[in-house]
Amino acid sequence: MKLEITPQGVIAGSIPLFAGHPARDLLPIDSIRETVERVWLEPGVTRLFNYGAEQGNPELIDFLVERLRRAEKLPVARENLMIIGGSTWGVDMISDQLTRAGDVVLTDAPSYRDALHIFRDHRLELRDVPIDGAGVVVSEMERMLRELKAQGRVPKFYYVVPNFQNPSGITMPENRRRAIIELSQRYGFLIVEDDVYSDIRFEGELPPSFYALAGGENVLRIGSFSKTLAPGLRIGWLIGAAERIADFVGGGVLTMGGGANPFTAAIVAQYCRSGEWEAHVRWLRGQYRDRRDMALEALASAMPASVAYTRPAGGYFIWLQLPRSVRVDDLAERSREQNVYFAPGTGFFVEPDAGLHHLRLSYSFLPPEDLHAGIAVLGNLIRQMSR
Amino acid sequence: MKLEITPQGVIAGSIPLFAGHPARDLLPIDSIRETVERVWLEPGVTRLFNYGAEQGNPELIDFLVERLRRAEKLPVARENLMIIGGSTWGVDMISDQLTRAGDVVLTDAPSYRDALHIFRDHRLELRDVPIDGAGVVVSEMERMLRELKAQGRVPKFYYVVPNFQNPSGITMPENRRRAIIELSQRYGFLIVEDDVYSDIRFEGELPPSFYALAGGENVLRIGSFSKTLAPGLRIGWLIGAAERIADFVGGGVLTMGGGANPFTAAIVAQYCRSGEWEAHVRWLRGQYRDRRDMALEALASAMPASVAYTRPAGGYFIWLQLPRSVRVDDLAERSREQNVYFAPGTGFFVEPDAGLHHLRLSYSFLPPEDLHAGIAVLGNLIRQMSR
Numbered sequence: 001m002k003l004e005i006t007p008q009g010v011i012a013g014s015i016p017l018f019a020g021h022p023a024r025d026l027l028p029i030d031s032i033r034e035t036v037e038r039v040w041l042e043p044g045v046t047r048l049f050n051y052g053a054e055q056g057n058p059e060l061i062d063f064l065v066e067r068l069r070r071a072e073k074l075p076v077a078r079e080n081l082m083i084i085g086g087s088t089w090g091v092d093m094i095s096d097q098l099t100r101a102g103d104v105v106l107t108d109a110p111s112y113r114d115a116l117h118i119f120r121d122h123r124l125e126l127r128d129v130p131i132d133g134a135g136v137v138v139s140e141m142e143r144m145l146r147e148l149k150a151q152g153r154v155p156k157f158y159y160v161v162p163n164f165q166n167p168s169g170i171t172m173p174e175n176r177r178r179a180i181i182e183l184s185q186r187y188g189f190l191i192v193e194d195d196v197y198s199d200i201r202f203e204g205e206l207p208p209s210f211y212a213l214a215g216g217e218n219v220l221r222i223g224s225f226s227k228t229l230a231p232g233l234r235i236g237w238l239i240g241a242a243e244r245i246a247d248f249v250g251g252g253v254l255t256m257g258g259g260a261n262p263f264t265a266a267i268v269a270q271y272c273r274s275g276e277w278e279a280h281v282r283w284l285r286g287q288y289r290d291r292r293d294m295a296l297e298a299l300a301s302a303m304p305a306s307v308a309y310t311r312p313a314g315g316y317f318i319w320l321q322l323p324r325s326v327r328v329d330d331l332a333e334r335s336r337e338q339n340v341y342f343a344p345g346t347g348f349f350v351e352p353d354a355g356l357h358h359l360r361l362s363y364s365f366l367p368p369e370d371l372h373a374g375i376a377v378l379g380n381l382i383r384q385m386s387r
Numbered sequence: 388m389k390l391e392i393t394p395q396g397v398i399a400g401s402i403p404l405f406a407g408h409p410a411r412d413l414l415p416i417d418s419i420r421e422t423v424e425r426v427w428l429e430p431g432v433t434r435l436f437n438y439g440a441e442q443g444n445p446e447l448i449d450f451l452v453e454r455l456r457r458a459e460k461l462p463v464a465r466e467n468l469m470i471i472g473g474s475t476w477g478v479d480m481i482s483d484q485l486t487r488a489g490d491v492v493l494t495d496a497p498s499y500r501d502a503l504h505i506f507r508d509h510r511l512e513l514r515d516v517p518i519d520g521a522g523v524v525v526s527e528m529e530r531m532l533r534e535l536k537a538q539g540r541v542p543k544f545y546y547v548v549p550n551f552q553n554p555s556g557i558t559m560p561e562n563r564r565r566a567i568i569e570l571s572q573r574y575g576f577l578i579v580e581d582d583v584y585s586d587i588r589f590e591g592e593l594p595p596s597f598y599a600l601a602g603g604e605n606v607l608r609i610g611s612f613s614k615t616l617a618p619g620l621r622i623g624w625l626i627g628a629a630e631r632i633a634d635f636v637g638g639g640v641l642t643m644g645g646g647a648n649p650f651t652a653a654i655v656a657q658y659c660r661s662g663e664w665e666a667h668v669r670w671l672r673g674q675y676r677d678r679r680d681m682a683l684e685a686l687a688s689a690m691p692a693s694v695a696y697t698r699p700a701g702g703y704f705i706w707l708q709l710p711r712s713v714r715v716d717d718l719a720e721r722s723r724e725q726n727v728y729f730a731p732g733t734g735f736f737v738e739p740d741a742g743l744h745h746l747r748l749s750y751s752f753l754p755p756e757d758l759h760a761g762i763a764v765l766g767n768l769i770r771q772m773s774r
Contacts, residue, residue, distance in 0.1 A: 049620065051618045117639030120639065123487060233436065252502075256505060
């Protein structure tokens with residue numbers, strides 16, 4: 001079942017703990033409005049309403065290249081980056097251009113549900129590798145690669161959300177990243193790094209990206225403004241080797257329709273170049289950290305000791321492990337009666353049953369009182385059900 | 388070679404007769420700016436910056452459904468229509484969801500080059516059927532279907548631009564549409580009707596759409612605001628049977644990213660509901676009719692009698708047939724030396740050589756003086772080359 005999140009809020013009185021959306025009150029609507037005013041004053045504003053360059057808004061490309069060079073010391077150039085219509089566009093375009101039906105794709109168990117959905121739409125054969133508290137277990141990945149190789153098969157790519165993973169909130173440390181890059185070179189597959197949460201970092205440092213560690217070879221890295229500005233603008237970016245980016249830019253979709261939305265890309269470019277985006281990101285970190293803290297406090301007081309959960313250092317999500325006596329589908333049914341909705345673990349695995357005792361909570365979208373109330377309802381139900 | 392159409396115009400001094408873009412001075416920039424002002428005043432404007440409903444902006448859906456019922460007496464309901472990110476999105480999504488590599492797709496010879504590009508990206512096997520002055524030749528299509536059937540194959544769909552075709556400008560009459568629907572039922576394939584030019588009608592009436600003639604069964608019809616408002620907003624629509632639309636709306640791409648750009652869709656919705664769009668379309672028809680007339684006058688005075696060309700009753704394009712002694716690649720090379728660029732016929736056929744004596748001119752984008760000058764250059768070259 002899919003709840004509609006209406007303009008007035010979610011269905012009257014319900015608590016959607018599943019919603020991985022930015023909080024409404026954290027969207028900088030007034031700043032976007034002022035930004036649009038400035039866009040109208042740009043020379044050549046007319047071009048924003050015609051077909052745009054296939055690679056995307058040039059000013060936004062320049063801004064992002066400069067930021068990657070400055071903040072990550074990443075030796076990228078214009079030809080390594082293109083603007084896309086949100087991370088979704090990236091995942092879809094990569095699947096379109098680099099795979100055909102029946103190809104194998106590796107993911108984590110659990111992995112991001114909606115990306116699995118896109119891969120299934122492309123009729124890809126998904127294999128997921130278990131994670132622990134530090135992300136995917138490398139020895140398990142190697143075992144799977146050997147197994148595939150014995151069948152004469154090689155995955156097309158490994159899809160991973162490396163930082164503050166959706167759904168687990170876990171960040172993969174550098175040594176695992178290096179080990180996976182080594183496997184990708186040995187077995188010959190690409191790494192698709194869906195890195196949309198890295199700017200929502202509450203504490204600590206992030207390891208270098210797969211892209212950085214691999215020297216830009218055979219890694220495609222996706223970024224997005226959806227989590228740090230506004231999903232409704234539908235703007236993100238893709239980084240890769242120059243020849244791969246050129247292939248995407250020269251594909252039929254971009255040749256026919258031009259680049260990612262020229263008007264909203266220009267709004268984002270203007271917002272970034274004024275310095276507002278980076279200031280907003282710094283502010284957002286504190287806001288989402290407070291929400292993460294509230295969610296963890298609520299969990300600490302509401303959950304029985306038999307429930308384990310992650311403590312993410314960034315991002316939007318917490319991943320819960322239920323006692324073996326509690327099935328997540330039963331819990332979902334009973335929480336629905338109290339108007340509390342969450343994302344059952346079953347959606348995040350290639351084999352749904354592997355998620356029968358897991359669930360994902362999102363602390364990004366809900367007002368604090370709903371977050372508390374929803375978690376309290378779940379805690380009570382789990383206590384009752386695990387008796 | 389691909390020319391960049393820069394904010395300052397096309398590469399200094401050149402004449403891009405290939406550009407199938409709306410003319411810059413016909414984009415209603417000031418009205419769009421005023422429309423955006425009204426969008427900020429909408430209740431619940433915040434929702435436009437979060438993830439949007441998968442089916443697309445509800446007000447725009449309602450507007451389009453009402454317009455189709457009113458203007459075409461088409462018995463469509465909300466569940467028959469979804470908002471898409473331009474016609475490109477429609478062609479790509481249909482290819483993604485309804486085909487797999489190796490499937491056969493029928494098109495016209497010639498057909499829209501960039502759609503062929505998208506089909507090739509999906510590794511579809513393209514078969515094109517010759518057209519005459521009234522569109523695709525039905526007996527040839529039937530011959531091809533029989534030939535395919537003998538190999539145990541059925542096309543997945545027939546892709547057609549039925550009104551003011553890109554590249555020929557030709558409109559297919561009702562009797563052919565009915566005959567093709569009959570074939571689609573007999574052989575079991577879908578019809579994908581890319582109908583982005585029907586509102587740019589200069590004279591006469593258009594036949595009912597394939598969608599209307601087939602009673603909405605097994606036809607997907609694509610519409611767009613790119614030709615009648617502004618390509619840079621990236622908004623169009625798709626009409627089909629309710630269960631097909633539900634399949635698209637429930638796909639991974641829309642589940643992950645939400646519906647087509649919520650902000651620009653709201654701008655389009657506001658512009659449509661105020662009545663401005665239909666008024667703008669009426670005005671545009673006169674503007675593009677004048678340009679079509681100028682192009683035909685220029686052709687009449689510049690071209691030798693050995694050159695045949697179409698006289699479109701709408702749309703953006705004229706299709707030229709060169710004398711057999713003139714190859715289009717030679718002409719392109721020589722016209723390039725004079726900074727005149729056009730779209731060679733070779734790009735519009737499955738077998739490029741079939742277009743060796745054809746070319747497409749666009750009269751939509753260029754100022755009248757460039758249109759005249761460019762056509763004069765081509766006429767002179769053709770005269771010289773066919774001596």
